[in-house]
Amino acid sequence: MRTRTEADSIGVMEVPAEAYYGVQALRAKENFPITHQQLHPEFIKSMAKLKKAAAITNRDAGLLPLNIASAIMKACDDLIAGKFTDAFIVDAIQGGAGTSANMNANEVIANRAIEILGGTKGDYSLVHPNDHVNMAQSTNDIIPSAGKLTAITLLGDAIKELHRLYEALMDKAEEFDSILKMGRTQLQDAVPMRLGQSFHAYASVIHRDLLRLEDATHTLEMLNMGGTAIGSSINVSPLYLKNICKNLNKITKGNFYLADDLFDATQNLDGFVSVSGVLKTCAVNLSKMCNDLRLLSSGPKTGIGEINLPARQNGSSIMPGKINPVIPEVVSQVAFNIIGHDYTITMAAEAGQLELNAFEPVIFYTLFESIETLGHAAQTLTDNCILGITANEKHCKDLVNASAGIATALCPSIGYAASAALAKESLKTDVPVRELAIAKGYVTTEEADKLLDPYTMTGKRYAKVDYYACRKAVTQG
Template identity: 60%
Template sequence: MVEKIKLDGRDYRMEKDSIGEMDVPGEVYYGVQSMRAAENFRITGLSMHPEIIVSLAYIKKAAAITNCEVGTLDRKLGEAIVQACDEIIGGKLHEQFIVDPIQGGAGTSLNMNANEVIANRAIELLGGEKGDYSIIHPNDHVNCGQSTNDVIPTAGKMTSLRLLENAQKELRRLYDVLEEKAKEFDGIIKMGRTQLQDAVPVRLGQEFKAYAEAVKRDVYRMDVAKDEMRSLNLGGTAIGTGVNADTQYVKRIVPNLDKITGMGFIQAYDMLDATSNLDSFVAVSGAVKACAVTLSKIANDLRLMSSGPRTGFGEINLPEKQNGSSIMPGKVNPVIPEVVNQVAFHIIGNDMTITMAAEAGQLELNAFEPIIFYNLFQSIDTLAYAVQTFVDNCVKGISANAERCRQLVEGSVGVVTALCPHIGYQKAAKIAKKALASRKSVRDLILEEGIVEKDKLEYILDPLAMTEPGIK
């Protein structure tokens, strides 16, 4: 029987745990352990990521199916648990997950929140009252064959995989748009720069092609990192030894989880290692950080090339998205590249937190998975959102100022580099210095001094030819 009371006109049920008794609102699906965690960990004020809630439901579903198969769970109870899990997978009861994303206890509070919600919904499905754990118990039935220490890492890996897939989808869109721009701008010659100083000519299309290749490399890095997320310690229970789990359950749980998710999961070769070491999450964070660095570099370049419009480089135009100043009329700022930069800074900071949390584990368990997951999910999500707005509100709409690019090439002394094989480095350097001092073009000085014949000079100083290998 469920002990019920009424306080201030509201119905409550009394629940007990090893700490003591607590009054739980009668209508909720969570229980005493979730409530204690909600009181203890008022840290971010945010809700749990919906994807990890879904991941937990998949794990509990797979566990119920497996326990029924091996005879450690009554089939009627197992079917009710599976149905409750399917409802959560479908988006129901997410508001019942009340624990803070950052919590002590290596995720025990989150695991018990899931166990209590699933148990109480399954009890309802069997015609019982919420809180009547004599029908279905959060620990004995929903958590059968499991521990927080194999459930939570598995949920973190499942969630990371799903979020990475979304980020990669956006990155592939960015790659495609950069490839299109590379073709569109391939005939536009501009001045290349090293250390922000004039270098040699380059095609604007070549620059955008280089951006596309860097993004493609980031997508590949994420593919490699995703492989590490498919190796699970599920079945290892508390420390990887599988204590309190039926031997057949240990063999079947990961294949069953893979069967219902189709995510390519395998059981870790060494489950003690997979339980105590979280370097795989550091690898994922590293791939996300590397991508953030790539995107920030591209954003920096776009801000420089679009600077001005009159007193800067002015080589490209970014789409005008909003007013840039409350005091300077007509000013438009590169707001989309700026937000990409800021997301990159945030991801880099998150990566440091993830790195230190993974390093701080002790012996058979790392207690700091909650902060790793909080920061990692945030990094992957914000990366995907940043790429989405980068593509749709910036890169797609970039146009080139071909005439401005041509003028800068013609006015630069960088073209003198092409003369080195013909007149030598020292003589070319003197021409460059003289051109800077006199404000004359390299072409005019060469002709004035009769160093190279006009026809040959036109061929050597052809900017387009300088964008390909060879001595002209």
């Protein structure tokens, strides 16, 4: 294999002659054999978008020659289009606060730009990774900014899947609205409710999660581009600071803006902690819902068995005909992983010292996985579970009639003590509360019909909440 010799402040190394990466990326590959996973493809694109915006801004400031700026911009466009990802050889988790990732991007863009200008890879006299591609930048503003761009993109996909889940839950709430079932507290019979109300409650909490995720997305729009090493904007022109976000927004169609305090924005990563916290909250809600689905479908003959989940695969290698709730199970496992990632992100953000946090690589590695797996979990929950759920209406009604819980509805008419006595006797004799109340003369048949009417006992119907209208109202204050 032909090689070229490249040098850095540590020494010299032989780099494959046709490689787009350079000595610093190669050294990082040797230093960090941690996850054996590449940088996230979207993160690579985000760095390229930032580098392109920087090249445009430096060109307009008269600091970057037109031909070099043009070549850098074309090289960045290649990366944005998904090309040359195999040239990113550094591990997703790395020491140095992301310097290796930044230099890998600088080297690839420089060598591609050299190629565009007709030169030979490694001839940095034409386009230099530091002097030209990294002009007016530092790892310490590029990496956190790329993390924010990436998270926003991934959150958009997750939000779409959660909205589909919300709509599916609302449809089930409508479908099951007339089905009476037993509500339960602490796993014991409580009072009657409608099955549709259960699903409306699930939809309501997903609706809140959607609003929280939208808000979290906006917290990531503040960037520290131009802060360079610590926030002092050393080696940055005033024109760059004024226009870097404007040029970035033209490339991304985003709403990014420069932080008022670049020192703060460089050293503090609370925005990522906030986003992770919202992801954790959503994960908790999804897992709680899935616990409910497993309980409500349990049995199906010896458990609660009020609903049927779609059969997705054999549930046992030894028990014929056994079907397990595999979709809710996998969603809960995703939730456990996200909750663990939140702790990692929390500790990594807390561990920063003075003017920089060195632990962004592990934050992004875990955060991106949390966002993506949350969206994937929502997708499989919607398509492979919620849409196919059916109700066992007669069984739901039989359980209500057999429960002593409906005695609560009689309390306003006959008092707590008499109602409690009826409930106790019903549990002992298996005679329904309704029959006992009529037989003992507490209520007439007509009064019992009125007091124990499903909609009297279970309250109002809930209207469907329009997520997008609610989002617009919140946005407009």
